[in-house]
Structures are given as structure tokens and as C-alpha cells.
């Protein structure tokens with residue numbers, strides 16, 4: 189199993205390739221706010237663990253294993269964003285909160301959260317009821 193940090197890289201590489209067709213070390217560094225040398229180090233590890241193939245001057249491609257996991261990680265991220273949206277978390281907090289929790293839930297929990305999301309998508313009346321409970325709250329400075 190990939191570590192949380194490896195998951196962040198695989199997820200980001202997968203989405204870069206989806207959106208731009210390629211993922212360069214510099215793009216990954218920029219998106220993950222890390223130094224390019226850290227990216228190179230991690231990419232070498234991901235290559236060794238067979239999530240991707242890295243060729244210094246030609247960039248990198250995900251292996252079938254890397255693609256499968258990348259897709260799952262991206263779907264997990266999207267699912268958790270939907271979930272936080274449904275339970276009324278403010279739009280501006282959602283991305284960071286998902287980044288904070290996504291690596292720490294079991295796939296079992298992810299599946300059950302998926303049921304909740306599906307339930308509210310299929311039952312707009314229940315969703316409206318839930319939203320009726322969600323009042324705006326002020327939080328201390330974070």
C-alpha cells in the first residue's frame with residue numbers, strides 16, 4: 189500500500205496526465221508546493237515500486253497499477269468533497285479538509301460515505317431537511 193505522501197503524488201500525477209496529457213517534475217512540484225528535488229526522489233521511489241516509469245529526459249508514465257490506484261484516489265477525493273458539501277461544510281474549507289482526511293480513512297469508511305452521498309443525491313427531500321439544520325456558524329480564527 190502506498191503511504192499518504194505517495195498517495196498525494198500518485199493522485200496528482202494521475203490528474204495532471206488526465207488534464208494535460210503529461211506530468212512533468214516541475215508541474216508536480218508546483219502543484220504539491222514542494223521542491224523539484226523532492227519530486228525527483230519520490231518519483232524514483234514510485235518507479236521502484238512500479239507505480240510509474242520514469243525516464244529522466246522523457247518524463248513519466250503511470251503503469252497499469254499506478255493508473256488504477258490514481259483513478260481510485262482521484263475518485264476518493266471527489267467523493268469526500270461531495271460528502272463535505274452535502275453535510276454543509278463551507279465551500280472555501282472543503283479542499284483543504286479533504287486533503288487532511290483522505291489518507292486516513294479505510295476503504296470501508298469511504299464506501300459507507302459513498303452510500304451517504306448516494307442517498308442524499310437520490311433523495312432531494314432528505315437533503316433539503318439536512319440543509320435546514322445547517323446554520324452558519326462563526327469559528328475562532330484558524
Ligand SMILES: [Mn+2]
Nearest residue numbers: 199265287290
Ligand atoms: Mn487529494
